[in-house]
Amino acid sequence: MPGVLSHSLLDGQLCLYLLPRAAYSARDPLQWRTLGMTLERQQGVHAIGSDLRVDFDTLPGVLAQTPAGVEVFSESAEGGEYLALRLAPALVEQWLPVLDRRVQQAGHRRGLKLAQTLRRLMLDPHPDGLAIEQCALGFVALGRSVKADGGGAVSDAFLRVLERIAGEFDQPLTLAQLAQTYGENELRLLRDFSRFMGVTPHAYLVEVRLQAARRLIESSDRALAQIALEVGFAHQSHMGSAMRRQLGMTPGAYRLRF
Structure with a gap:
């Protein structure tokens, strides 16, 4: 997959990242609210808001929302394509509800569709800024109603x-x-x-x-x-x-x- 693609919107208050399928090990003390969507199945180990590391197996279509101030450690031998969107605190105050922990919802049809559209727009060698901005704001709006469902455990x-x-x-x-x-x-x-x-x-x-x-x-x-x-x-x-x-x-x- 190509390297990380990024796009900055709204005077730098909203940032988009398309992360490729690649091995990684990263610790991220989040400063901004983050919304993410898995575009590929991804397996590894992570620790979210604690030092307790647990195995994860995240399927495509999982929409996750993590508030600022939560430290995230994640490690995967293969990774998986992932779309992440980060919002500055000022935008969060205007647009999104207060959140004190990470929540995620599996099988999010609309979120997956929007994430795939954003992927297509970001891969374009001549990105359409207005189209990306409109689609990104549609993705942000999903953060108003993300339900905690335990990560979508399946049989x-x-x-x-x-x-x-x-x-x-x-x-x-x-x-x-x-x-x-x-x-x-x-x-x-x-x-x-x-x-x-x-x-x-x-x-x-x-x-x-x-x-x-x-x-x-x-x-x-x-x-x-x-x-x-x-x-x-x-x-x-x-x-x-x-x-x-x-x-x-x-x-x-x-x-x-x-």
Whole structure:
């Protein structure tokens, strides 16, 4: 993935960061209110507001909000793409409720959609400042009603579905196959998947394929048609359509950009 992308808005009182999938170990004594959205599954260990380190397994679609003054330690061997937005205290006083601890909500459909839109806008080699500002303020507004839900704990059966997608994303997976892995019928899988992840199984599969394609495009000189087949797309134009829709650029333009 590319390095950290950032964008400063409202005279520096609002800052956006698109963090890449990469190993990291960081301690951050937060000075500003932070809202974040996981764009990829991320596993590691963290300590939030204490010295107690615990394992975490955060799925895509988790919207988290952390108040200023909370020290956050986080460490991951692989990381995962993550969108973070930070607001100066003056803006927090105007726009967001008082918060004394970190809260997060899983399967946040609107938050994930806004975060993906911000990702696309920030990846653009010629960012549209007004579009970014409007989308960022829409994301801030979500902070008025983030519910604490314990981080969206899911069953081992559901995690097996995600592991199957992670291991077989280059294959033409079917809903019936995923439902069999889940141990439930297709309708139940669709309902639970959308609730836990904020997207359908197909949308998640396409995102996993795109993330894999991005890594190959950035790190190798393989032909784009070969990459498309390796990550599970039917052909290069199929990958191109998905990348234009999600990232706002063609695979060729992405290779030149990063």
